[in-house]
Amino acid sequence: MKKLLLVSPLAPKSFLGGDFYFRLPNLGLLKVAALTPPDWQISIIDEKVETLDLQQDADLVGITAMTPAVKRGYEIADSFRARGIKVIMGGMHVSKLPDEALQHCDSIVVGEAEQLWDKVVDDFKRGELKSIYQHDNGYPSLVNYPAPNWGLYERKRYLPVHFIETTRGCPHNCEFCSVTDSFGGKFRNRPVDEVEREIQHLKPFESRFALKNVVFFVDDNIISNRKHAKELLERIIPYHLKWTGQASTQIAKNDEILALCKKSGCMGLLIGFETLSSNNLVKMGKTFNTPENYLDVIKKLHDYGIGVNGAFVLGFDHDDESVFDRTIEFVIKAKLDVCYFTILTPYPGTRLYSQLSREGRIIDHDWSNYNTNNVVFMPKLMKPEKLLDGFHRVLKESFSYSAIFKRLWGNGTYKNFFYPMNFGFRQTIKKTIKHKQEFSYGQGSRS
Known part of the structure; x- marks a missing residue:
């Protein structure tokens, strides 16, 4: 039996890296494992929660890497190839920069793995591995989507959360987002029957946490198709889930969907407000x-x-230094249950990357710094260090004990979920900002 090793490299400088308080599972590798023929022995290593042994045995290695982790991904690929082991890479970064990736691996999968991965492993077995695998026309169907085997993640140090995907794609093509370019400009929906079967086979995690059967619907917009969303929400009511997901601001206009969200166990939704500036929204x-x-x-x-x-994203072209105070004031006044802040980051494949490249405003080409908590471009209305300092201040003040209680008090939402989440973010923020300050001071002392 051939051995397949699937690896998710650590993004060492990322806010969501190894020190992140909430370690969430990698759904992408579970999808690849589910697409692999049954005559393979599969193991998955996620460096976020465990150590990778670069000397371990494998016939084939598959590595997925987003931009802030790709540098580490290349190191891993180089190490296995030096031992004569074939390496295949995939993920958003590799799909956008295939020539760069092929300097470190034998083959790449461009785009989605469905309807490609079986060809990859078959070609490998026959000794005819191609350099690039990609879809000739459009995007793969999401029908007959194989359910992930969550047993591959037993005893890993993840939070007890199952990830489920019900849609892909997005028509909006915001300038800083790579979803439309990667997954298409329209929403594709999985059959509700298949999603329900996946839910039926979920097993509660063994966990010290009170919530042991939480589902996160990873769709960029759970209500992208109102008919599909309504059917899905109605069907999952009997399973007594506690779930979270992502939606647009448009959900507030649909009381029927909101009522179904509540009835089906929705604890909360991530909403991309992005900015308090209408000018920024028009531009993006x-x-x-x-x-x-x-x-x-x-x-x-x-x-x-x-x-x-x-x-919220900080650093758009219409953001000056007043954006930080306005954002802090808003999140407290709005009583947001959680707030998530990032620095504008020009990822390869986005319209933003193309624009800033043309304008000569990209000042850092180290991919490990493309993690949304570093400044890698020249902002228009402030200096890079001002953007970074302001970002840190927004984080600290929005997650002070006082701000947390002001935001959550009286909301009527699921406190057993949101209080721990806020305190977890607070712990990660303290570590992240302390590390940044120590790094800066260390650099200064050597100059």
């Missing part, structure tokens, strides 16, 4: 967001007992 192409309505959107979800994880 997200004009269905209207900042003057954000407070109403949040209150509407709270009225249904649904928490809101508000996501």
